[in-house]
Amino acid sequence: MSSIVSNFKEMLLEQAEYKELLYQVTLRDLRLRYKQTIMGFGWAVFMPLLNTALFSVIFVRVAPIDTGVAYPVWVYCGLAVWNFFSAGVKFATNSLASNMNLVTKVYFPREILPVSAVFVSAVDFLVSTTVLAALMVWYGVKPGWPLLFVPFLLLLQMMFTAAVSLLLSMANVFYRDVKYLVEALMMVWMFATSVVYPVEQIGGRLGAIMALNPMTSLVDAFRDVVLFNRLPSAAGLLYVTIVAVVSLAGAWLIFHQAEFKFAESV
């Protein structure tokens, strides 16, 4: 137990020592996005908007469902939150493998690479909320004081995204198959989350299993405070908090134990 505590102390001290590097790597990736693509941050808005249009056709025209607010704004909110998670994880998964020249040559806490990927996707998320705000104005959705929960939800989401990212980026160093698996995993996971339709409509045993998905609780909580002007479910929030804290602590410890193997695995 005491060794775990001292491990955490060492890990946190190292983060403090290298916070400049975390900032610089995040800045690098944001700058690159801006320099290498014509649309730059437009891409942060493009994918959720495209998906919003597609799913709106399906769930408004073909198979209408009741979502409480206008479906486009409901689904865009879900997609923005989901994209934050899935784009972050996908980008982070490759972050160690694509910086192998650094990993094998220079010492720095390797967490910085996947964690900075999460920060980059957080910036994308903030950019994509501008469109959400526009949609809410268009459809006349008025938020209230529950919006104050948003920073806390963002923190939980970043913690959980970081946990998944640490594990997958590490796995991808050892087995390059992982990044392909992640593509498939993210697609399945999205449909197992209340992103484009409310999963509670599934019900039965499958529904019970899917209720364990912390991303559903998170997406629901975001919609509650942003679109429905109400408090998120206490049980769901507590569950997500526990999952986020435990998974991040566990993933970080495992990552820390394995990081000396990275340079050898090339």
Next chain:
Amino acid sequence: MAEPRITFDHVWKKFRRGEPHDSLRDLLPAMAAALFRKPHADALESEEFWALRDVSFDVHDGETLGIIGRNGAGKSTTLKLLTRILKPTLGRSEVRGRVGALIELAAGFHPDLTGRENVFLQGAIMGMRRREIEGRFDEIVEFAGIGDFIDTQVKRYSSGMQARLGFSVAAHLDPDVLLIDEVLAVGDLSFQQKCYERLREFKRSGVAIAFVSHNMQAISMLCDRVLYLRPGAPPQTGSVGDMVTAYVTTDSSSADARVAVTERKMTRGDGGPDLMEPVPPGTWLTLHLAVRPQSDLRRAGLALLFHRADGMMVFNGSSMLDGVPPFDLMTGQEWHIQITFRTNLLRGTYAISGHLFEENRRWPAVELGVLGSFVVAETTRAGGVADLEPRYVIHEPAGA
């Protein structure tokens, strides 16, 4: 004495040969195999090999340790253990204080970012704080000689410019310990001079340095001691002259069994104690040899080769060409040979190797291997390779 900055205490490092398992396909068999065997740190499995075996050294403040060896001898592994990228399998590797690493200087550079952006990124990778980088930014650019290009994308730089900028960032660290991996081959001659000057400044200011290089000239110039790593043999630590000589000459085949060299000794002048210290240019030295042939050599001569530590041959000659009559070396006799020569050479470490040959049968010669070495000290009087001892006669204009 204060605690050493670098401690390398009986370090062993094991690696796995070839690809471990790069895809999931190989993982399951490997995991199954792992269940049925007990891991022993000091035992080797079939695919494993020791990259380092029982290496120990210390480096104190202001000291420079050179690390030399052929490719695959474990030089880079040693540096990676020191930078904490790798962990030793056995033993202890410790570095105390702030570490600066001049390793793959442009590793952190991204081609699409400008020089300025990359300086901040690279500085952060090396553990500098933003304020520190900002404070030294102008110096860094000035040192690299990048000028107005600093706001251009690095992909438009020549490879020399990239390397210069990379070195320059690292050169403006403020470390207690500096680890250097073969990076001084960057840029043109004048930039290299600047790099060496900077390293000497680090040294003077008390930084402990570990320096890996294939360039024996650089090793001789900068290092106080040398660690010589050899695959399949125990590592050696010793004086720069001894280790560099051993390194330069191990390749040139070992001595031939046909002649045993029973004595090798270098003295100043004709005799006296073994030569240990560097000598000034133009010193008379004598190499004392005793050889015992295991088979007859008729009408023989002795050839000598002098190499500088960086591999340059500075002299090649033989007793016969210098007018010494051939001699008959008969089996079982011990012959004493003295060669007196003058070190008309400038700063450097030099190794002497030689072979015996028969007049009418020049090949195969009988290799004697390394016969001796000496170090010529730095002089403020002259630079270059050879001491030509010029005489100046200046005629004043008549009637002045």
